[in-house]
Every structure is written in structure tokens, then in C-alpha cells.
Amino acid sequence: MLWLLLGAVVLFLLLGGMSAFAKASVTSIKALFxxxxxxxxxxxxxxxxxxxxxxxxxxxxxxxxxxxxxxxxxxxxxxxxGPRTGAGNSDSGPARSGPMTREEAYAVLGLRPGASEPDIRNAHRRLMRGAHPDAGGSDWLAARINQARDILLG
Structure with missing residues (x-):
């Protein structure tokens, strides 16, 4: 009986951890690992x-x-x-509101400012392979990647 109770507690903790992991930002997951x-x-x-x-x-x-x-x-x-800026800014998680700037869009796609249209499309495609919700990715991250592409391609 004790093992059954212990197993239920472990399962509850695992499911709660998976739920928190799915909602976490990429920077917090990197910090955890x-x-x-x-x-x-x-x-x-x-x-x-x-x-x-x-x-x-x-x-x-x-x-x-x-x-x-x-x-x-x-x-x-x-x-x-001063506030930190750039891709390493841990404050750029889901709580941020407002329109994305072009600099942020380049950072999201991992490109340098002034990248060509094919580079933007290739970076978007590459990132969406892993971040798409159908592939087990995050809805928020996929939306940010799509928003960055839309801003850079007009």
C-alpha cells in the first residue's frame, strides 16, 4: 500500500513538472539544464x-x-x-507585451540585421521544425517565430 501511495505521488509530481515545463520559456529551460x-x-x-x-x-x-x-x-x-538587452535578456519571456521590434525579430530567428529574404525563410523553416506545436513544441514559441518572420518579410 505504501508503494502504491509513493508511486501516485511520484506520478503527480511528474505530471506537474511536465505541465510547468511546457509553459516555461526557453531561457528558463536552458538555465534549468x-x-x-x-x-x-x-x-x-x-x-x-x-x-x-x-x-x-x-x-x-x-x-x-x-x-x-x-x-x-x-x-x-x-x-x-541599466536594463539588459539582446537575445540573452531573460525578461523577454511570455509576459512581455507590445509589438516586436525588428531587432527582436532578428534575434528570435538567430539572424544578423540585414539578412536576405531566403535567409529569413530558411531560418523560419529550420526553427519551426522543432518549435511547431504538432511536433511537440511550444505554442508561444511558434507564435513568436511566425511573428518575427512576418515583421522581417513585411
Whole structure:
């Protein structure tokens, strides 16, 4: 009976997690996976140190340099006061309202400003393959990709 109850709780948590995952923005999902990898790497480094392979563990810990630097830069940018802009802006999730600018449209499609019409169409097609709701993607993300294409192609 206890195992049945425990299984029901685990199933409830999994379904709730899947629901939250479907509603999450791409940046928050990236951050989640980054932290999962970071915690896994730290656990591996601790195990290597405990088994007497400290040199290998220190070498593996140097892989965290980019993550630490990125977090340090983000914290430094927030302290400086100004709002962050660009594709790395975590405030550009679903809560944002208003029309999309051309710069945002280029960032959504992963293109540089001034890209040609075939480049825009190819980027849209490539992104929609994975983001389309029929392929298991997000409705919100597919709408943003379509909006970016419409803005850039007029």
C-alpha cells in the first residue's frame, strides 16, 4: 500500500513538472539544464576527490569557468543599473507585451540585421521544425517565430 501511495505521488509530481515545463520559456529551460549539469559536475568532482583523483577533479572543475564568468557578468550588469538587452535578456519571456521590434525579430530567428529574404525563410523553416506545436513544441514559441518572420518579410 505504501508503494502504491509513493508511486501516485511520484506520478503527480511528474505530471506537474511536465505541465510547468511546457509553459516555461526557453531561457528558463536552458538555465534549468545548466544548473542540472553544474550540480552533476560538482558531484562528479567530489566523488573524484574522495576516491583520490584530485588532479582530475580540479581539471574537471575548470570547465565551470564559463558558467561562473557568465553569472558574474550578469550580476555585474544588474548592479550597473541599466536594463539588459539582446537575445540573452531573460525578461523577454511570455509576459512581455507590445509589438516586436525588428531587432527582436532578428534575434528570435538567430539572424544578423540585414539578412536576405531566403535567409529569413530558411531560418523560419529550420526553427519551426522543432518549435511547431504538432511536433511537440511550444505554442508561444511558434507564435513568436511566425511573428518575427512576418515583421522581417513585411
Amino acid at each position: 545548466t544548473w542540472i549539469l553544474a550540480l552533476g559536475g560538482l558531484s562528479l568532482a567530489l566523488l573524484l576527490i574522495l576516491t583520490g583523483r584530485g588532479g582530475v577533479a580540479l581539471g574537471a572543475l575548470t570547465l565551470f569557468g564559463p558558467l561562473v564568468y557568465q553569472r558574474w557578468q550578469a550580476a555585474r550588469g544588474r548592479r550597473a543599473g
